[in-house]
Amino acid sequence: MSESTPESGQLGQGQQRHVIVMGVSGSGKSTIAEGIAERTGWVFGEADEFHPAANIAKMEAGTPLTDEDRWPWLEALNAWMRERAAAGESTVITCSALRRVYRDRLREGLDSLDFLHLDGPAEVIASRMEGRKGHFMPPELLQSQLDTLEALDPDESGVVLDLRHTPDELIDEALTWLNLPT
Ligand SMILES: Nc1ncnc2c1ncn2[C@@H]1O[C@H](COP(=O)(O)OP(=O)(O)O)[C@@H](O)[C@H]1O
Numbered sequence: 713m714s715e716s717t718p719e720s721g722q723l724g725q726g727q728q729r730h731v732i733v734m735g736v737s738g739s740g741k742s743t744i745a746e747g748i749a750e751r752t753g754w755v756f757g758e759a760d761e762f763h764p765a766a767n768i769a770k771m772e773a774g775t776p777l778t779d780e781d782r783w784p785w786l787e788a789l790n791a792w793m794r795e796r797a798a799a800g801e802s803t804v805i806t807c808s809a810l811r812r813v814y815r816d817r818l819r820e821g822l823d824s825l826d827f828l829h830l831d832g833p834a835e836v837i838a839s840r841m842e843g844r845k846g847h848f849m850p851p852e853l854l855q856s857q858l859d860t861l862e863a864l865d866p867d868e869s870g871v872v873l874d875l876r877h878t879p880d881e882l883i884d885e886a887l888t889w890l891n892l893p894t
């Protein structure tokens with residue numbers, strides 16, 4: 713399948729792909745999404761960069777975001793994907809996308825949007841957050857992220873991947889699920 717390779721240039725409607733690597737903070741979204749972007753040539757987006765400064769300050773201070781905090785952020789991410797779609801480009805972005813209603817907002821106006829959910833034991837995620845230096849997200853917020861998380865419903869296009877696998881394994885599993893060459 714070559715429709716999404718960097719060489720293919722502008723893609724017609726229906727040929728482009730839009731993928732969100734989802735999961736709680738520290739699950740490995742950035743690592744895997746960057747790998748997918750490298751292998752596919754799709755435009756990469758990092759959801760943390762779409763948060764208003766107030767949201768970042770709130771998380772940094774150890775306070776979980778509310779739905780109200782998240783709506784403008786989700787709207788900005790959706791607008792960005794729609795712009796890329798209008799330009800005929802495929803995208804892969806990181807986004808916690810913790811609740812079903814958030815994912816519904818993210819899907820608006822797109823022909824298709826696939827979710828790759830990085831899931832696994834809380835202890836593994838916690839130790840990764842502890843080991844990550846210079847990131848604004850405090851490990852204490854992990855529990856609220858896990859409490860907010862709603863698994864993909866059967867009618868949502870997506871797959872759950874085991875975050876304990878290595879990044880290379882996960883990128884291969886993602887590409888295989890997406891029906892792309894590994
Ligand atoms: N599959 C993996 N196996 C081991 N360590 C990983 C894996 N994926 C990510 N990491 C490490 O875990 C930490 C969190 O990963 P990151 O990609 O920043 O997660 P997120 O974007 O979901 O917050 C980073 O230090 C990263 O290097």
Ligand SMILES: O=C(O)[C@H](O)[C@@H](O)[C@H](O)[C@H](O)COP(=O)(O)O
Nearest residue numbers: 736737738760777782808849857
């Ligand atoms: O909806 C939220 O509460 C945040 O978006 C959160 O889920 C996200 O994970 C943070 O932005 C931390 O960034 P990392 O996911 O990169 O740790």
